[in-house]
Amino acid sequence: MRKNTKYYYILPVYGWLLICYILLGLFSCSNINFADITGVGADVTPIGELTPQADQTTVYVRGKVTKQVPLLKNERLYQLDDSTGKVWILTHKNDWKVGQEVQTKGKIKYKNIPIADKDFSDIYLEVK
Structure with missing residues (x-):
């Protein structure tokens, strides 16, 4: 039987707390917006592959905001751009x-x- 077994249980707890504090410090200084990460491991569709035939289909897209237009009823349009194309996003979000x-x-x-x-037809994404 070991002497002072209480120290064997306390050390791992402090180790995990130290790791949590380090990770918290790293992420608090980062530029990641966790509110916009919607679906870990989700298949992101390139904007250039969006087609009118996919009307009413739900997709994930990722890109850089290049323009924003405020609208009535607290809605906004954001133009999202990736290396394959551009698309307008209609949403109530106002923090982008x-x-x-x-x-x-x-x-x-x-x-x-x-x-x-x-013909000025176009596709856009509606984000709830």
């Missing part, structure tokens, strides 16, 4: 900043807009 890298889940929407024999 231009230049910020974000990942989000949204539903593909297709809007047919014919004006004077020209």
